[in-house]
Amino acid sequence: MDFKFTRENLDKINDAIKRYPDKQAAVMxxxxxxxxxxxxxxxxxxxxIAKVLEINPEDVLGVVTFxxxxxxxxxxxxxxxxxxxxxxxxxxxxxxxxxxxxxLGIENMQVTADKKFSLEEVExxxxxxxxxxxxxxxxxxxxxxxxxxxxILKSLTLTLSKEEGV
Amino acid sequence: xxxxVLPEIKHLHLIDVYLANGGFNxxxxxxxxxxxxxxxxxxxxxxxxxxxxxxxAGLKWSFMPKTTTKPKYLCVNGDESEPGxxxxxxxxxxxxxxxxxxxxxxxxxxGAKTCYIYIRGEYHKWIRLMENALADxxxxxxxxxxxxxxFNTDFSCEIYVHKGAGxxxxxxxxxxxxxxxxxxGYPRVKPPFPAQYGLWGCPTTVNNVETIxxxxxIISNGWNWFAKIGEPxxxxxxxxxxxxxxxxxxxxxxxxxxxxTDLIYNYAGGVPGNKKILCVIPxxxxxxxxxxxxxxxxxxxxxxxxxxxSAIGTGGVMVMDEDTDLVKVLARITKFYYHESCGQCxxxxxxxxxxxxxxxxxxxxxxxxxxxxLLISVANNIEGNTICALGDAAxxxxxxxxxxxxxxxxxxxxxxxxxxxxxxxxxxxxxEFPLAEIKN
Ligand SMILES: Cc1cc2nc3c(=O)[nH]c(=O)nc-3n(C[C@H](O)[C@H](O)[C@H](O)COP(=O)(O)O)c2cc1C
Ligand code: SF4
Ligand code: FES
Numbered sequence: 273m274d275f276k277f278t279r280e281n282l283d284k285i286n287d288a289i290k291r292y293p294d295k296q297a298a299v300m301x302x303x304x305x306x307x308x309x310x311x312x313x314x315x316x317x318x319x320x321i322a323k324v325l326e327i328n329p330e331d332v333l334g335v336v337t338f339x340x341x342x343x344x345x346x347x348x349x350x351x352x353x354x355x356x357x358x359x360x361x362x363x364x365x366x367x368x369x370x371x372x373x374x375x376l377g378i379e380n381m382q383v384t385a386d387k388k389f390s391l392e393e394v395e396x397x398x399x400x401x402x403x404x405x406x407x408x409x410x411x412x413x414x415x416x417x418x419x420x421x422x423x424i425l426k427s428l429t430l431t432l433s434k435e436e437g438v
Numbered sequence: 439x440x441x442x443v444l445p446e447i448k449h450l451h452l453i454d455v456y457l458a459n460g461g462f463n464x465x466x467x468x469x470x471x472x473x474x475x476x477x478x479x480x481x482x483x484x485x486x487x488x489x490x491x492x493x494x495a496g497l498k499w500s501f502m503p504k505t506t507t508k509p510k511y512l513c514v515n516g517d518e519s520e521p522g523x524x525x526x527x528x529x530x531x532x533x534x535x536x537x538x539x540x541x542x543x544x545x546x547x548x549g550a551k552t553c554y555i556y557i558r559g560e561y562h563k564w565i566r567l568m569e570n571a572l573a574d575x576x577x578x579x580x581x582x583x584x585x586x587x588x589f590n591t592d593f594s595c596e597i598y599v600h601k602g603a604g605x606x607x608x609x610x611x612x613x614x615x616x617x618x619x620x621x622x623g624y625p626r627v628k629p630p631f632p633a634q635y636g637l638w639g640c641p642t643t644v645n646n647v648e649t650i651x652x653x654x655x656i657i658s659n660g661w662n663w664f665a666k667i668g669e670p671x672x673x674x675x676x677x678x679x680x681x682x683x684x685x686x687x688x689x690x691x692x693x694x695x696x697x698x699t700d701l702i703y704n705y706a707g708g709v710p711g712n713k714k715i716l717c718v719i720p721x722x723x724x725x726x727x728x729x730x731x732x733x734x735x736x737x738x739x740x741x742x743x744x745x746x747x748s749a750i751g752t753g754g755v756m757v758m759d760e761d762t763d764l765v766k767v768l769a770r771i772t773k774f775y776y777h778e779s780c781g782q783c784x785x786x787x788x789x790x791x792x793x794x795x796x797x798x799x800x801x802x803x804x805x806x807x808x809x810x811x812l813l814i815s816v817a818n819n820i821e822g823n824t825i826c827a828l829g830d831a832a833x834x835x836x837x838x839x840x841x842x843x844x845x846x847x848x849x850x851x852x853x854x855x856x857x858x859x860x861x862x863x864x865x866x867x868x869x870e871f872p873l874a875e876i877k878n
Contacts, residue, residue, distance in 0.1 A: 291596075291598045292618075292619075292620075293509075293638055294619065294620070294638060296619065296620040296621070297618060297619050297620040298620065299620040300600070300601065300602075300603055300617070300620060301601070303603070304559075304601060304603070331620075331621075334621070334622050335620065335621065335622060338605060338622040338623060338780075339559070339602070339603035339604050339605050339623070340603070340604035340605065341559045341560070341603040341604035342603055353560075356770070357521045357723075357770065357774060358521050358522065358682070358719075358723055358756055358767055358770055358771060359521065359522055359681035359682050359687075359756055361766070361767070361770055362681075362682040362683055362756070362758060362762065362767075363682070363683075394560075394604075395519070395521070395606065395774055395777060395778065396519065396520070396521035396522070396523075396723075396774070397560050398518050398519070398523065398524045398527055398558065398560065398561065399524060400521065400522050400523070400524050400679065400681035400682075400687070400754065400756070401524050401679055401680065401681050401687040401688045401689060402687070402688075403681060403682075403687070407560065410562035410563070411562075411563070412563070
């Protein structure tokens with residue numbers, strides 16, 4: 273599938289380019305913008321970024337594969353990131369993780385069949401003082417308990433079905 | 439006790455409130471002095487880096503070449519990915535303008551015209567907050583070209599946020615610079631150091647967010663004032679982030695040298711269920727763990743913690759009660775470093791994987807005593823043999839946890855020495871000859 277940046281996003285990238293003495297430095301910005309537009313980083317996305325920044329597609333690929341937050345495959349509408357690092361683990365992160373796995377019926381790095389949810393076990397997200405935590409897309413949910421995470425999953429599902437109802 | 443970095447002022451994140459509380463007066467004061475004077479004051483204040491190594495900030499700035507035709511850069515390190523650390527985000531959220539003012543003063547002192555604030559990609563919200571504050575500062579003329587008019591000087595600097603994308607290693611300063619350049623975040627071999635060869639080969643200074651946020655009060659109140667706070671050798675307040683088994687986890691800004699037990703029991707409300715403490719990691723997961731029965735009298739500053747056999751790191755204190763499974767903790771820590779190793783150096787790339795394998799074996803109840811020595815030996819072979827300090831960060835928890843909790847770990851493994859099967863190596867060769875049957 274072909275990928276082209278929207279006019280608005282191209283402007284954003286051009287704005288980012290101005291911040292550095294070298295166009296390649298804008299590649300991480302461009303990838304973030306592309307991911308927001310496309311949901312994930314496909315080959316076509318990388319080709320397009322290489323063209324816009326006048327760099328090698330291999331250099332874009334090199335960056336994409338180095339950083340864990342660029343999705344190399346599509347993720348669910350809600351991408352659940354569960355921290356299981358020490359501070360969270362000490363406060364029950366694995367219970368949260370198991371609950372999410374069970375409720376969604378998926379394992380780490382999988383997407384539900386309806387493409388609504390995906391799951392990723394992540395490293396410390398900088399919320400150790402309000403552990404355990406998960407992030408759903410860009411938002412943090414902190415001080416969790418098994419009950420709370422069940423509620424969150426329920427309300428996310430509800431939001432999705434409401435959206436579909438419209 | 440006075441709070442320097444996170445004062446308790448309502449809505450301080452708003453530029454009007456910041457201005458009403460004397461905001462940007464320190465920058466004004468700084469610009470009326472010479473850059474060397476500023477460096478000298480910061481040096482004398484004793485301010486040490488809050489990003490891990492506790493290096494003198496003023497000294498680091500003085501390494502920046504004075505005569506160069508190249509542009510100079512400041513990078514503010516807000517990667518904050520060390521497990522147990524969650525302090526810099528408080529500055530982004532509650533006092534971003536003090537960080538901006540600190541950046542102005544630092545850029546002036548080192549002669550930089552561009553500053554990048556590197557913030558970890560997961561911090562979407564805090565990136566937005568920081569960018570909003572920055573936009574406000576620009577709008578009010580406190581950054582960019584308009585500074586010249588606002589402050590009536592001929593100095594100005596641009597400040598940009600650079601968003602990471604999930605790689606712990608990018609907190610390492612040379613990896614961070616590669617990441618800003620739009621490359622894979624591989625750490626660089628040092629020397630040359632950033633002050634000589636940094637961003638795009640130009641002189642660069644990298645400092646932690648909290649370090650820079652300390653600069654305006656030092657300039658306003660004088661180095662003398664700062665040097666008197668807390669421990670003389672590591673003065674100032676420190677943002678301690680305390681997590682794990684405590685009743686009130688969170689960030690506490692306290693004078694350096696505060697007793698660790700004070701922090702745990704008086705500020706963080708002690709351990710739930712009044713349980714005993716088994717282990718404390720005092721400075722983020724990379725730092726050597728301390729035994730719970732040896733916490734008495736330990737002060738929280740770089741020198742005291744070094745003497746106690748650990749390090750201040752990022753001031754992220756992780757508390758583990760008596761019911762904690764230390765093998766699980768150590769395996770989880772090791773998994774982290776295995777996952778985050780950038781893979782450039784063989785000892786780090788392979789060693790972290792081996793340590794994880796052995797720890798998992800012990801977790802499954804299949805470990806033997808010689809596994810403990812094997813772990814220490816692998817750790818020793820990583821430490822000091824790598825390009826960057828992630829190698830040491832992976833080695834220390836393993837080495838010190840096992841040395842200091844030898845009794846605990848011996849309980850978890852069989853006493854019988856199991857030697858690796860010697861003939862296993864044969865299986866890697868292509869051979870037509872039948873191999874002898876191996877009997878355990
Ligand atoms: C693996 C690794 C990760 C690091 N992560 C961070 C970090 O997230 N934030 C930070 O300020 N410093 C981090 N550091 C330390 C930086 O390399 C650098 O020393 C620091 O930013 C300098 O700032 P300071 O002198 O103000 O402390 C890390 C170092 C290593 C080896
Ligand atoms: S020590 Fe590890 S993280 Fe650091 S450069 Fe070497 S392989 Fe990469
Ligand atoms: S350990 Fe989970 S947020 Fe830090």
